[in-house]
Amino acid sequence: VPGLPEYTLAEIKKRSGGEEGGGRVWVTYGHGVYDITDFLSLHPGGAEKISLAAGSALEPYWAVFANHNTEEVREILEELRIGNIAPAERNKVIQQGPPNSGPYASDPQRSPVLKVNTQTPFNAETPSVLLAENFATPNDIFYVRNHLPVPRVNPESYRLEVKGEGVKTPLSLSLEDLKTEFPRHTVTATIQCAGNRRVELNRVKPVRGIPWTGGAIGTAEWSGARLRDVLLHAGVREDKIEHVHLEGLDNNPLTGERYGGSIPASKALSPSGDCLLAYEMNGVDIPPDHGYPVRAIVPGVVGARNVKWLASVVASKDEYSGFWQKNDYKGFSPSTDWNNVDFSTAPAIQELPVTSFITSPADESILTESSGETSEVTLRGIAWSGGGRGVVRVDVSADGGSSWHTAEIIAGADQPYNRAWAWVLWETSVPLPESREGRVELVCKAVDRSYNVQPESTGPIWNLRGCLSNAWHRIHVHIPK
Numbered sequence: 001v002p003g004l005p006e007y008t009l010a011e012i013k014k015r016s017g018g019e020e021g022g023g024r025v026w027v028t029y030g031h032g033v034y035d036i037t038d039f040l041s042l043h044p045g046g047a048e049k050i051s052l053a054a055g056s057a058l059e060p061y062w063a064v065f066a067n068h069n070t071e072e073v074r075e076i077l078e079e080l081r082i083g084n085i086a087p088a089e090r091n092k093v094i095q096q097g098p099p100n101s102g103p104y105a106s107d108p109q110r111s112p113v114l115k116v117n118t119q120t121p122f123n124a125e126t127p128s129v130l131l132a133e134n135f136a137t138p139n140d141i142f143y144v145r146n147h148l149p150v151p152r153v154n155p156e157s158y159r160l161e162v163k164g165e166g167v168k169t170p171l172s173l174s175l176e177d178l179k180t181e182f183p184r185h186t187v188t189a190t191i192q193c194a195g196n197r198r199v200e201l202n203r204v205k206p207v208r209g210i211p212w213t214g215g216a217i218g219t220a221e222w223s224g225a226r227l228r229d230v231l232l233h234a235g236v237r238e239d240k241i242e243h244v245h246l247e248g249l250d251n252n253p254l255t256g257e258r259y260g261g262s263i264p265a266s267k268a269l270s271p272s273g274d275c276l277l278a279y280e281m282n283g284v285d286i287p288p289d290h291g292y293p294v295r296a297i298v299p300g301v302v303g304a305r306n307v308k309w310l311a312s313v314v315a316s317k318d319e320y321s322g323f324w325q326k327n328d329y330k331g332f333s334p335s336t337d338w339n340n341v342d343f344s345t346a347p348a349i350q351e352l353p354v355t356s357f358i359t360s361p362a363d364e365s366i367l368t369e370s371s372g373e374t375s376e377v378t379l380r381g382i383a384w385s386g387g388g389r390g391v392v393r394v395d396v397s398a399d400g401g402s403s404w405h406t407a408e409i410i411a412g413a414d415q416p417y418n419r420a421w422a423w424v425l426w427e428t429s430v431p432l433p434e435s436r437e438g439r440v441e442l443v444c445k446a447v448d449r450s451y452n453v454q455p456e457s458t459g460p461i462w463n464l465r466g467c468l469s470n471a472w473h474r475i476h477v478h479i480p481k
């Protein structure tokens with residue numbers, strides 16, 4: 001559109017939100033610049049979701065929420081146009097690129113929708129307000145937890161080694177072998193990082209680790225060969241092994257140490273364990289960040305054992321001896337500190353405990369009179385438990401836990417007994433207390449199939465490494481007087 005003012009990308013960022021922006025929200029689409037401030041409260045998906053794009057391009061959001069890219073939506077947008085992107089900047093890629101040099105230079109491009117914690121290695125989470133938008137998390141916005149540079153693997157020369165004292169016939173499988181010699185099996189499973197919700201522990205006392213909020217969790221439909229089938233094909237000696245090692249191709253550029261871990265042999269071999277050597281994520285090749293061409297899927301087990309870029313599977317009497325199995329990803333008493341911690345005294349985390357999380361409204365958001373939100377509030381979220389236990393109930397309270405409302409499970413309720421690998425999505429409306437103040441606390445807690453419940457507060461589960469943070473989730477909303 002000629003005749004409109006031109007803005008650089010930096011200016012657009014500056015003018016959007018914050019004090020300098022004077023509370024306005026600008027976004028770009030194509031070459032256009034749009035002031036969407038007055039549209040925020042009209043957005044059918046709620047102001048908090050559209051606000052994620054503030055100061056940046058809409059395309060990456062529309063790539064994951066494809067229902068937006070319609071004539072009608074583009075027309076609404078065009079009415080809000082205030083300018084054009086400066087010509088010199090029009091071809092800037094709307095992805096997050098890796099560094100130009102160094103060990104991380106061949107990392108892939110990523111969607112700017114991801115909330116980045118560290119660039120090298122790349123660690124980024126799904127914005128929590130988007131978590132419960134889809135039962136299967138779109139690949140582009142699935143959280144990424146990398147310890148090392150992403151290995152770039154040639155699918156032609158790729159081999160998966162299956163070996164160890166516990167197999168009679170070691171195998172060296174190509175990607176094609178894996179796809180054609182073993183039945184294809186599909187599992188919908190949630191993966192969660194041991195450190196998800198670590199920030200909540202940090203508020204008690206500082207912990208070491210990436211300060212994940214609630215978005216280091218995601219659900220996908222994974223397809224591949226069953227780990228059990230492959231181990232049986234290799235003539236596994238079931239009674240001779242205790243552990244199955246899973247080692248990745250990614251390695252430390254300085255020490256050469258590879259990422260790896262192990263799982264109990266009983267889990268790997270169980271016909272109802274559903275462990276996969278997966279080559280597809282949500283119906284496409286596993287993307288580079290998530291383990292192309294093959295990753296282990298160990299449903300119900302902490303993210304750390306779902307080893308990506310899988311190089312080898314080793315059947316063994318012993319647990320894997322690498323750093324991430326033996327000296328990390330373990331839980332300790334709140335009184336254990338870095339001076340007295342002895343990692344050999346605690347078992348490696350495998351199955352994760354029950355958790356739940358309110359994804360909407362966003363923490364500290366303001367409820368509006370116009371949307372009828374000030375007498376009751378609609379909450380939405382996710383809940384999940386490890387070990388296939390599944391979630392049987394989610395309770396929500398607007399009065400600090402004196403009274404509870406049981407939420408409706410809106411997706412994922414129907415999962416097999418003891419094989420409920422995926423989260424549930426839930427929703428409920430809760431009346432707000434009569435005598436409410438300006439700021440109201442909303443909490444949720446889930447109950448799993450074993451009737452395990454979440455702890456009420458974070459203090460008693462605090463641990464120096466910030467793992468296993470699963471207390472009642474608490475958010476605050478503001479109600480205008």
Ligand code: MTE
Pocket residue numbers: 142143144145146147148191192193194247248249250259260289290291302303304305306307308309
């Ligand atoms: N596998 C390899 N090879 N290297 C890694 O750094 N990170 C682990 C696990 N598998 C990791 C890995 C951790 S800690 C988690 S939480 C999950 O992968 C994250 O999987 P995602 O990046 O696909 O979400």
Ligand code: MO
Pocket residue numbers: 145192193194195303304
């Ligand atoms: Mo993790």
